[in-house]
Amino acid sequence: MQPDVLLQVTGLRKHFPTRSGLFHTGSAVKAVDGVDLTIKAGETISLVGESGCGKSTTGRSILRLIEPSEGEILFRSRAIGGSSETLVNVATLSSSQMKLLRREMQIIFQDPYSSLDPRMNVADIVGEPLRIQGVLTRAERRDRVIHLLEAVGLGGDHAKRFPHEFSGGQRQRIGIARALALTPRFIVADEPVSALDVSIQAQVVNLLQDLQAEMGLTYLFIAHDLSVVRHISNRVAVMYLGRIVEIGSSKAVFSRPQHPYTEALLSAVPIPDPDSARARIRLHGDVPNPSAPPPGCPFHPRCSYATAQCREQVPALRDAGPDQQASCHRIEELTLAGINDH
Amino acid sequence: MKDLLDIRDLRVNFMTEAGIARAVDGIDVSIAPGQTLAIVGESGCGKSVTSRAIMGLIQPPGWIEGGEIWFAARQGPTDLAQLPPNGRQINAIRGSEITMIFQEPMTALNPVLKIGAQIMEPLLLHEKISKSEAKERAIASLAAVGISSPGQRFDEYPHNLSGGMRQRAMIAMALVCNPSLLIADEPTTALDVTIQAQVLDLMKDLRRDFSGAIMFITHDLGVVATMADHVMVMYRGKVVERAAVRDLYRHPLHPYTQGLLRSVPSIAGRGAKRLATIEGSVPRPTERIRGCAFAPRCPHAMPVCKQDTPALAPVQQDHRAACFLHHAVAEEQAHAA
Numbered sequence: 002m003q004p005d006v007l008l009q010v011t012g013l014r015k016h017f018p019t020r021s022g023l024f025h026t027g028s029a030v031k032a033v034d035g036v037d038l039t040i041k042a043g044e045t046i047s048l049v050g051e052s053g054c055g056k057s058t059t060g061r062s063i064l065r066l067i068e069p070s071e072g073e074i075l076f077r078s079r080a081i082g083g084s085s086e087t088l089v090n091v092a093t094l095s096s097s098q099m100k101l102l103r104r105e106m107q108i109i110f111q112d113p114y115s116s117l118d119p120r121m122n123v124a125d126i127v128g129e130p131l132r133i134q135g136v137l138t139r140a141e142r143r144d145r146v147i148h149l150l151e152a153v154g155l156g157g158d159h160a161k162r163f164p165h166e167f168s169g170g171q172r173q174r175i176g177i178a179r180a181l182a183l184t185p186r187f188i189v190a191d192e193p194v195s196a197l198d199v200s201i202q203a204q205v206v207n208l209l210q211d212l213q214a215e216m217g218l219t220y221l222f223i224a225h226d227l228s229v230v231r232h233i234s235n236r237v238a239v240m241y242l243g244r245i246v247e248i249g250s251s252k253a254v255f256s257r258p259q260h261p262y263t264e265a266l267l268s269a270v271p272i273p274d275p276d277s278a279r280a281r282i283r284l285h286g287d288v289p290n291p292s293a294p295p296p297g298c299p300f301h302p303r304c305s306y307a308t309a310q311c312r313e314q315v316p317a318l319r320d321a322g323p324d325q326q327a328s329c330h331r332i333e334e335l336t337l338a339g340i341n342d343h
Numbered sequence: 344m345k346d347l348l349d350i351r352d353l354r355v356n357f358m359t360e361a362g363i364a365r366a367v368d369g370i371d372v373s374i375a376p377g378q379t380l381a382i383v384g385e386s387g388c389g390k391s392v393t394s395r396a397i398m399g400l401i402q403p404p405g406w407i408e409g410g411e412i413w414f415a416a417r418q419g420p421t422d423l424a425q426l427p428p429n430g431r432q433i434n435a436i437r438g439s440e441i442t443m444i445f446q447e448p449m450t451a452l453n454p455v456l457k458i459g460a461q462i463m464e465p466l467l468l469h470e471k472i473s474k475s476e477a478k479e480r481a482i483a484s485l486a487a488v489g490i491s492s493p494g495q496r497f498d499e500y501p502h503n504l505s506g507g508m509r510q511r512a513m514i515a516m517a518l519v520c521n522p523s524l525l526i527a528d529e530p531t532t533a534l535d536v537t538i539q540a541q542v543l544d545l546m547k548d549l550r551r552d553f554s555g556a557i558m559f560i561t562h563d564l565g566v567v568a569t570m571a572d573h574v575m576v577m578y579r580g581k582v583v584e585r586a587a588v589r590d591l592y593r594h595p596l597h598p599y600t601q602g603l604l605r606s607v608p609s610i611a612g613r614g615a616k617r618l619a620t621i622e623g624s625v626p627r628p629t630e631r632i633r634g635c636a637f638a639p640r641c642p643h644a645m646p647v648c649k650q651d652t653p654a655l656a657p658v659q660q661d662h663r664a665a666c667f668l669h670h671a672v673a674e675e676q677a678h679a680a
Contacts, residue, residue, distance in 0.1 A: 051535035168624045169386075198385035198562065198625075203606035203618035210617070225536065228565075232608035232618065252612060269540035271565030273607050275588045283544065284537045287505045340611050 002075055002088065007042040007187060007219050008063070013072035015055075015062050019292055030292045032058040033069070034243035037318070042077075042186070045213065045220040047230040047251070049266070050240035053288060056223045059240070060189040063221065064106055065091060065099060076187070080104045104134060107180040111192035113172030117164040123150070123175055124160035130182045149178040152215075154208060170201035177208065184216065191223045206233060227270050231255050231340075236324075239263045242291055242299040245318060249325030256339040259327035261304045264337040282338075298330070306331055346415070347523060347556050348374040348397070353410035353424070355392050355401055357628075364628035366392040366405070368580030371655065376415075376523065379550065379557040381571035381588075383564065383603075387628060388577040390560045394526045397558075398443055399423060399433040415523070416440055439469035442517040446529040448509035452501040458485075459497030462516045469520055484515040489545055507538035511545065518553065525553070528560045543569055564607055568592060576600050579625060579636040582655050586662040596664040598641045635667070643668055 002009050013036040016029035033055040040046050048056040062069040074091035080101040081089050094102060107130075110116035117126055128146045131137050137145060147157035153174040164172055173193065180188055190209065194202040206229060212218060224230050230237060231251055238248040239262065247260040258264045265282040272279070284303050289295055298316050301307040310330050321327040329335070355367040367389040374380050382390045395401055397412055412423040416436055426433040442465075445451040453461060462481040466472060472480075478497070485493035488511040501509055510530065517525055527546070531539040543566065550557065559570050567574055567588065574591045576584040576599065584597040595601045605619035623640040626632060635641070638648040647667050655665040658672050 051537060170624055199564070199603060200385065200606050200621040201624065203608075203620040204622075206608070207617050207620060227536070228608045228610040231610050231612050232614075255610070255612060265537060267610075269536045270610055271539075271543065271563065271569045272610065273564040273568050273592065273604065275568045275592050277568070281540060281544070283541065287507060287538065288535075 002077075003039075005041050006039055007077050008038075008040040009073075009075040010036060010038040010040075010059075010063060011073045011075075012037065013059065013062060013074065014070045015058050015067060016070045028292045031243050031294065032291060033062060034294075036072075036240075036243075036245055038238065038245070038248075040187075040219060040221060042219055043213075043217055044235040045222055045233055046236045046238065047222040047224060047234040048238050048240055049224060049227060049230055051225065051266075051288060053291060054240040055243040055291075056240050057191055060108070060191055060221055060223050063091070064108055064189055065094075066108065076102070076106070078102060078105060079186075100134070103130070104136075104183040105185050106187045107183070107185040107189070109173075109176055109180050109188060109190045109193045111195050113169055113176055113196065114164075116176055117172060119164050122161050122163055123155075123167075126164070126175060127160075127178045127182055130179060134183060136183070145182070146178075149181055150175075152181065152212070153178045154204075168201075169197055170204060173197060173205050174208065177205075177212070181212065181216070186217070187219045187221070189221045189223065192225070193222075194229060195224065195226065202229070209233070227255075227267065239266065242288065242294050244299065244328070246300065246329075247321075247325075247327040248318070249322070249327075253322060253325045254339075256341065257322065257325075258337045258339050259321035259325060259332050259335075260300075260329050261306050261335070261337065262300050263327075264339070265303075267340050268338065270340075298328075306335055345375070346373040346413075347376045347378075348372065348415075348558075349411075349413040350393075350397075351411045351413070353393065353396060353412060354408035355389070355396050356406060356408045358404040359629060361627070361629040365408075365580050366628060367396065369410070370577070370580070370582045372575065372582070374524070374556045374558060376556055377554060378573060379559060379571050380573045380575060381559040381561060381567040382575045382577060383561060383567050384577035385562060385603075385625060387579075387625060389580040390577050391528055393577075394443065394528050394558065394560055397423060397524075397526065398437055398441060399426060399428050402428070414441070435469070438465045439520040440522055441524045441526065442520065442522040443526040443528065444510075444513050444517050444530045446532050448506065448513045448533075449501065451513055452509060454501055456500075457497070458499055458501065458504070458512050462497075462512070462519055465516065465520050480519060481515075484519040485512065487518070487549070488512070488515045489541075490515070505538075506534055507541060510534060510538075510542050514542075514545070514549070518549065521555070523555045524558065525555055526558045526560070529562070530559075531566060532561070532563070539566075546570065564604065576603070579632075580628070581636060581665065582663075583637065583666070584664045585655065590659070590662050594662075596658055596662065596669055597637075597666045598643050598668070599637045602640075635665075 015033040016031050018029050050056050061067040076091050077086050078089045124146050128142050131142050194205050234251040237251045237254045238245045241262050247263045265284045268282045286303050297312045301311040316328040316330045318326050318328040321332045350372040352369050357364045384390050407424050414421050414423050463477040466477040482493045490496050531542050571588045574588050578599050584600045602621040634649040638644040653665045653667050655663045657663050658669045
């Protein structure tokens with residue numbers, strides 16, 4: 002593992018068994034089907050894709066909020082093995098080790114309404130991770146909570162109030178303060194601004210970026226809003242049916258996509274400009290059922306560039322430019338349209 | 344009456360634990376036949392309540408406090424605000440002359456009724472036609488919204504269809520009676536971006552054949568730019584700006600509209616490292632505010648903004664704003680005319 006890498010995921014799989022009948026166990030839904038991902042310290046990498054592509058399952062499997070079926074998750078930990086950095090495989094840690102690891106890896110959820118306990122006041126919500134880990138005295142905890150609330154743009158006077166007294170944007174700030182309580186290094190942000198109105202969304206995006214700069218955080222940002230992703234990410238990984246189909250610097254992926262699915266995804270985003278005349282790639286049909294993915298390239302039934310080879314052989318993720326990889330048989334032949342200044 | 348819909352000073356209130364919420368606080372809306380008007384705004388601005396008032400769907404704890412909703416019905420101009428909520432007159436208009444598409448097709452479709460039966464229902468209710476004629480038209484309607492093998496889909500249940508297909512089925516149901524006004528309330532918000540693109544393309548295609556007007560309610564400024572002729576921006580129950588779509592995006596006049604447009608990140612990666620924001624948050628709907636409701640968050644607020652409420656006044660031809668910054672211009676124009 003390179004010294005600048007914080008987290009390295011190899012061959013991550015999560016299969017959910019399905020029951021097709023009373024006595025028959027059916028096939029498995031391959032929600033995540035072989036994901037490799039390298040995350041550098043201090044960067045923001047985004048996972049994008051449509052519902053059911055496996056982006057949230059990937060994020061939660063990395064934190065072991067969902068037990069992965071297979072795969073290795075190497076993390077440079079400081080909490081486990083004293084103060085020096087130790088390389089650990091998150092997938093095989095014991096529950097007591099996982100508890101220590103929670104100090105370094107946290108999550109911010111999408112819905113600021115369902116992710117906060119309505120019967121706890123803000124001080125208890127934000128201080129709960131500190132209490133569970135038992136790292137501070139009660140008085141120290143109180144000071145830390147006030148400091149955290151101020152860091153996310155709320156006042157210390159909010160500490161004794163309850164979640165229902167706050168707006169959606171303020172609740173999301175509370176959720177962020179809770180995630181930061183143990184000074185983690187790595188945060189999975191699972192659609193953190195999707196439920197917020199656009200003007201509030203901008204405030205929270207700015208806050209996440211400010212906190213990253215101050216605290217040296219590394220983000221795995223899961224989102225479906227490609228404009229926000231373009232704004233916040235250093236690198237982007239596009240997922241389709243449980244696999245990464247394209248990954249690269251966000252500039253490269255947005256301006257020169259190398260996978261037809263990325264091209265279609267980008268062309269589908271409505272641009273807030275009535276004069277933006279774009280040729281839209283119309284994708285036909287829906288995402289196939291992940292319990293019965295099509296043979297060959299999983300995207301071929303919807304791909305307008307598909308050939309006989311695509312219907313038979315699964316393309317591997319391979320180099321498609323400097324700092325860019327895609328899994329398409331026709332990378333060399335195709336010139337795909339990205340988002341340009343217009 | 345030359346407009347299809349002409350709403351005057353509509354007020355809709357809701358009784359809440361915290362007091363009376365003025366969800367719609369005196370708005371004027373007009374839609375010409377064949378026009379597509381988008382109403383944009385953030386949660387709680389009153390855009391959906393406006394559409395529900397038109398449909399006669401305001402129920403306790405809400406009520407229409409005042410105003411008129413004139414609609415050019417087949418029977419002649421009708422003030423929908425005066426009709427009893429479940430009376431014969433509103434029932435004749437709703438579902439036939441004015442129809443609606445909702446955000447969540449799964450909650451708007453009846454899960455235990457076949458798709459075909461649900462599309463035939465408004466036809467059998469509003470038009471004197473036989474069951475076989477209704478079936479024919481329902482199947483034609485399914486085909487028109489791009490559902491493949493419509494004859495087979497006619498006999499399926501909503502759960503057999505994907506999210507995008509369900510939304511198409513709901514559009515088919517809304518259009519089957521040839522309404523003169525179609526209200527689409529966040530019709531693509533619950534859909535993935537590639538499916539959203541399919542549904543928006545479909546709606547644009549249908550607009551060529553469909554002679555009625557569309558009222559498109561959304562929070563997505565990208566969707567507005569692709570779909571609308573005219574845009575109305577709402578904030579805290581009031582209309583703050585109304586213009587042709589190009590004018591609104593090129594020369595937004597109201598500081599709230601300017602802030603909204605600036606806070607959307609650019610997908611082309613242009614723009615500053617920090618997003619522009621509108622500081623603060625929308626005041627609670629029960630809070631009474633003196634003056635302009637946006638003044639507490641407005642970077643240009645003047646003393647007058649905290650005293651008086653600005654009216655929606657024309658600033659340029661066909662471009663109205665409710666903002667004192669532009670009222671001098673508006674007054675000059677009124678004098679010249």
